[in-house]
Amino acid sequence: MRVHHLNCGSMHPLGGRLMLAAEDAGPPHMVCHVLLIETGDTLVLVETGLGTEDVRHPDVRLGKPFRHIVRPPLRPAETAIEQIRGLGLNPDDVRHILLTHLDLDHAGGVTDFPQARVHVLADEKAAADAHAHWKERERYRPPQFASHKHWSLHQPDGEAWFGFDAVRELEGLPPEILMIPLAGHTRGHAAIAVDTGAGWLLHAGDAYFHRHEMQAKPRCPLGLRLFQQLVAMDNERRAANQDRLRQLAVSQANEVRVFCAHDAAELAQCRASRPA
Numbered sequence: 001m002r003v004h005h006l007n008c009g010s011m012h013p014l015g016g017r018l019m020l021a022a023e024d025a026g027p028p029h030m031v032c033h034v035l036l037i038e039t040g041d042t043l044v045l046v047e048t049g050l051g052t053e054d055v056r057h058p059d060v061r062l063g064k065p066f067r068h069i070v071r072p073p074l075r076p077a078e079t080a081i082e083q084i085r086g087l088g089l090n091p092d093d094v095r096h097i098l099l100t101h102l103d104l105d106h107a108g109g110v111t112d113f114p115q116a117r118v119h120v121l122a123d124e125k126a127a128a129d130a131h132a133h134w135k136e137r138e139r140y141r142p143p144q145f146a147s148h149k150h151w152s153l154h155q156p157d158g159e160a161w162f163g164f165d166a167v168r169e170l171e172g173l174p175p176e177i178l179m180i181p182l183a184g185h186t187r188g189h190a191a192i193a194v195d196t197g198a199g200w201l202l203h204a205g206d207a208y209f210h211r212h213e214m215q216a217k218p219r220c221p222l223g224l225r226l227f228q229q230l231v232a233m234d235n236e237r238r239a240a241n242q243d244r245l246r247q248l249a250v251s252q253a254n255e256v257r258v259f260c261a262h263d264a265a266e267l268a269q270c271r272a273s274r275p276a
C-alpha cells in the first residue's frame with residue numbers, strides 16, 4: 001500500500017488570524033487534505049476536495065456565499081483527477097472513494113470518478129438527500145453527488161477500533177481501511193482509518209479544524225472555534241467526539257497519526273514524514 005497526501009482545494013477564508021493561529025506563517029490558508037491510496041492495481045481516494053466541475057462552474061456548484069466567504073482560488077491543478085494524472089496514474093483505476101461526509105468541500109470531486117463506488121455512512125447520505133435543515137440546504141450541493149450511481153451506505157458494526165465504533169470489511173476494500181463514526185459536524189460524519197503497515201492514519205475530516213485542538217491542552221483560534229459551533233448539526237455530540245479523538249491522539253501518538261481535513265500544517269507534516 002502506498003499513500004499520497006494531496007491538497008485538493010486551497011481556501012483563503014475571510015477573517016484572517018481569527019481563523020488561523022497567530023504563529024501560522026504566510027497568508028491564511030486552509031487545504032482539503034485528500035488521501036490517494038495505491039493498493040494492488042486499484043486506487044482508493046479518501047475524500048475528494050473540489051473537483052473539475054466546481055472549478056469550472058463555482059457559482060452553480062459551490063454557491064456564491066461559499067465562494068466569497070471561503071475564497072477558494074479554484075485551481076484545476078489541485079483537483080484529484082489532475083493530480084492522479086500528474087503522478088502518472090490512471091484516474092479510471094479509482095474504484096473506491098471514502099467520504100468523511102458530503103459537505104461541498106469534501107464531495108466536489110465525486111463527479112470526476114463516475115465509475116467509483118462511494119462509501120459514506122447511511123445517516124450522512126440520508127441527511128444530504130433530505131436537505132431538511134437550513135444548514136443542510138447550504139452545506140450539501142446535490143449537483144456534486146445526486147447523479148452518482150454507485151454507493152455503499154454503511155452502519156457501524158463489528159469489532160471496535162481503539163474503543164471507537166467501526167465499520168469493517170467495507171465492500172471491495174482491503175481490511176486495512178475502516179470507517180469510524182464521529183457524528184456532530186454533520187449527522188453522519190465519520191473518520192477514515194488506514195493501517196499502512198507502519199502505523200495507522202486517521203483522517204478525521206471536520207471532527208476538528210486546527211491541529212492544536214488535538215493537544216492535551218487544546219487551543220483553537222476564536223473564529224474557527226465559533227465557526228465549528230455554528231455549522232455543527234449537533235454541537236454537544238461534536239464536542240464529545242472531539243474529546244474522544246483528542247484522548248486517542250494524545251494516548252496513541254506512536255500508533256495513530258490523527259489529522260483533519262483543513263489544517264495546512266498537518267498536511268505538510270504528513271508529507272514530510274511519509275513522502276509520496
Ligand SMILES: [Zn+2]
Nearest residue numbers: 103105206261
Ligand atoms: Zn470541510
